[in-house]
Amino acid sequence: MTDENSQPRAESSRTLLVRLVREYVRPYWRRMLLAVFFMVIAAGGDAALARLMQPILDDVFDKQDRDMLVLVTILVVVVTLVKGAATYGQTVLMAFVGQRIIADLQTKLFGHVIRFDLAFFHNTATGKLVSRMTNDINLMRNAVANTLTGLIKDSLSLVFLVGVMFWMDWKLALLAFVVFPIAIFPIVRIGRRLRKVSTSALDELGRFTARLHEAFQGVRHIKAYNMEAFEAERTEGLIESVFRLIYKALRTRAAASPIMETLGGVFIAAVIFYGGSQIIDNELTTGEFFAFIAAMLMAYRPLKALANLNANLQEGLAATQRVFGILDTEPRIVSEPGAPALAVNGGEITFDDVSFSYDTGTAALDGVSLNVPAGNTVALVGPSGAGKSTILNMLPRFYDADSGQVTIDGTDVRSVDITSLRNAIGLVSQETVLFDDSVRANIAYGRRGASEAEIIAAAEGADAHAFITELPDGYDTLIGEHGARLSGGQRQRLSIARAMLKDAPILLLDEATSALDPETERQIQHSLRHLMQDRTTLVIAHRLTTVQEADIIYFIKDGRVAESGSHQSLMAKDGAYARLYALELVPASEMGDASAASADNADD
Numbered sequence: 371m372t373d374e375n376s377q378p379r380a381e382s383s384r385t386l387l388v389r390l391v392r393e394y395v396r397p398y399w400r401r402m403l404l405a406v407f408f409m410v411i412a413a414g415g416d417a418a419l420a421r422l423m424q425p426i427l428d429d430v431f432d433k434q435d436r437d438m439l440v441l442v443t444i445l446v447v448v449v450t451l452v453k454g455a456a457t458y459g460q461t462v463l464m465a466f467v468g469q470r471i472i473a474d475l476q477t478k479l480f481g482h483v484i485r486f487d488l489a490f491f492h493n494t495a496t497g498k499l500v501s502r503m504t505n506d507i508n509l510m511r512n513a514v515a516n517t518l519t520g521l522i523k524d525s526l527s528l529v530f531l532v533g534v535m536f537w538m539d540w541k542l543a544l545l546a547f548v549v550f551p552i553a554i555f556p557i558v559r560i561g562r563r564l565r566k567v568s569t570s571a572l573d574e575l576g577r578f579t580a581r582l583h584e585a586f587q588g589v590r591h592i593k594a595y596n597m598e599a600f601e602a603e604r605t606e607g608l609i610e611s612v613f614r615l616i617y618k619a620l621r622t623r624a625a626a627s628p629i630m631e632t633l634g635g636v637f638i639a640a641v642i643f644y645g646g647s648q649i650i651d652n653e654l655t656t657g658e659f660f661a662f663i664a665a666m667l668m669a670y671r672p673l674k675a676l677a678n679l680n681a682n683l684q685e686g687l688a689a690t691q692r693v694f695g696i697l698d699t700e701p702r703i704v705s706e707p708g709a710p711a712l713a714v715n716g717g718e719i720t721f722d723d724v725s726f727s728y729d730t731g732t733a734a735l736d737g738v739s740l741n742v743p744a745g746n747t748v749a750l751v752g753p754s755g756a757g758k759s760t761i762l763n764m765l766p767r768f769y770d771a772d773s774g775q776v777t778i779d780g781t782d783v784r785s786v787d788i789t790s791l792r793n794a795i796g797l798v799s800q801e802t803v804l805f806d807d808s809v810r811a812n813i814a815y816g817r818r819g820a821s822e823a824e825i826i827a828a829a830e831g832a833d834a835h836a837f838i839t840e841l842p843d844g845y846d847t848l849i850g851e852h853g854a855r856l857s858g859g860q861r862q863r864l865s866i867a868r869a870m871l872k873d874a875p876i877l878l879l880d881e882a883t884s885a886l887d888p889e890t891e892r893q894i895q896h897s898l899r900h901l902m903q904d905r906t907t908l909v910i911a912h913r914l915t916t917v918q919e920a921d922i923i924y925f926i927k928d929g930r931v932a933e934s935g936s937h938q939s940l941m942a943k944d945g946a947y948a949r950l951y952a953l954e955l956v957p958a959s960e961m962g963d964a965s966a967a968s969a970d971n972a973d974d
């Protein structure tokens with residue numbers, strides 16, 4: 371990656387900063403204004419204290435003026451008090467604005483990112499997103515808060531203090547302006563280098579976060595495969611590279627202070643030599659000289675802050691650029707302006723010569739045509755990677771077809787309002803997705819604002835009510851992360867209940883391949899059959915019963931429909947489906963099961 375790719379250029383730096391201030395600081399301009407007021411007072415306090423050195427030395431120490439002693443003492447107390455109060459006020463106000471910027475940005479960013487296409491999430495590491503939402507936003511706040519404080523308070527302090535210096539001895543003060551540009555040069559270079567390092571450090575940090583997620587989530591498999599040591603080593607590698615990069619950034623940053631200090635030392639030596647000679651020649655009073663030195667020493671802190679300001683600002687701008695980059699990305703799959711709501715009438719699904727490739731270039735669908743008549747159940751079967759899940763993805767527009775058309779009741783899914791489209795579709799997927807919340811909340815996710823009675827009815831429909839009431843807190847039981855406190859079958863029945871509650875006319879079902887015991891299997895089958903009633907269902911079938919009950923079966927292979935027809939007709943054809951049926955769909959142990967299920971079916 372080149373320097374230019376990861377860092378804003380001078381022109382865009384300004385644009386970024388302007389946008390950051392306009393969109394995220396402006397809402398708090400009243401507080402900012404008050405903060406600026408306090409900054410002016412605090413900066414003035416610094417200069418006043420330095421200026422007081424002159425009467426202290428000349429009038430009190432030299433001339434032994436008692437009235438002046440009292441006056442100066444009172445003044446020092448007053449100035450420090452006012453300055454302290456102003457500093458407090460300014461700090462609190464800036465802290466408020468800074469934290470508000472974080473909160474506002476996080477709210478906006480999350481609300482934006484969550485609308486992105488599925489493709490975005492498949493192509494972006496979770497850790498990277500987490501890092502954008504936390505580290506980057508923190509750097510942005512830093513940039514704004516420190517920059518504004520620095521620009522206003524520190525530069526004002528500096529101006530006032532330099533004013534005092536000129537007031538005391540202008541020739542001496544001019545000397546300062548020779549050193550200043552020399553000091554700035556290395557600081558600018560350090561800032562540039564810091565930006566580069568901090569970008570790579572954040573990337574690594576994002577990968578580290580992703581690593582942690584992955585490891586802790588997959589801890590069962592890590593143990594089963596005895597991979598603890600391997601994982602620990604792999605993670606250590608990442609930790610070490612994060613360490614190296616952050617250490618490098620800190621080392622770069624650390625160079626800034628000593629450079630300034632060394633330059634400052636040389637400067638002070640020069641001042642002492644010149645000022646000392648002036649006093650000896652009676653050109654300068656002791657008080658004036660010490661007020662000058664005091665102002666100069668006090669000027670060191672704001673000067674240092676201003677020197678660091680550029681580094682902070684650049685770090686913040688790099689983060690700002692990344693965050694704005696995300697905010698400026700719009701989801702590609704959206705409703706056309708003014709698109710009408712989907713009117714479902716039976717829910718007939720048609721794929722007409724649909725082809726699709728993922729961003730990676732994998733051709734997943736190649737001219738798929740299929741039809742699910744209203745109210746029917748169509749099963750998709752075929753080898754792994756054939757494109758079955760991809761077919762399902764086309765309907766709620768998780769992805770859009772590259773060519774061909776997907777219609778519901780004759781209407782192209784791309785021509786209708788996407789919210790109404792997704793409202794019409796229920797989805798029960800291979801992996802059940804549950805949230806770390808109560809059973810009730812997890813079912814209610816199917817339809818916001820559902821009543822308690824509706825939730826219970828949905829649970830009953832999914833054969834989940836019985837086990838839910840046996841849980842320690844019934845519907846209020848917290849199920850743990852990803853439903854960790856439930857069995858596999860219970861998790862599936864909860865997600866069936868959720869779809870039940872949604873009560874959408876079209877149902878997409880991606881049957882779980884994970885083996886469940888025959889009893890649980892039967893229960894789930896029963897719940898599913900109930901769910902599929904009176905709905906147009908497109909199901910990816912891994913179970914014999916599902917296939918046998920389907921009205922039509924499509925055998926998918928290499929992104930194409932290889933065969934289609936009823937179970938009987940496909941068996942009679944003795945083609946690919948018949949072979950798959952013999953090999954995979956009917957493991958010997960399930961033969962008994964299958965007949966039981968068919969008998970079950972006859973009862974219906």
Ligand SMILES: Nc1ncnc2c1ncn2[C@@H]1O[C@H](COP(=O)(O)OP(=O)(O)OP(=O)(O)O)[C@@H](O)[C@H]1O
Nearest residue numbers: 492728730732734753754755756757758759760761
């Ligand atoms: N998000 C993705 N990005 C890139 N390629 C993908 C993505 N999802 C799937 N693919 C590829 O598309 C092809 C079809 O995948 P798909 O998930 O539709 O298969 P499937 O028939 O559902 O398989 P399975 O029965 O194993 O679930 C595969 O080659 C797969 O590698």
Ligand SMILES: [Mg+2]
Nearest residue numbers: 758759760880
């Ligand atoms: Mg699949």
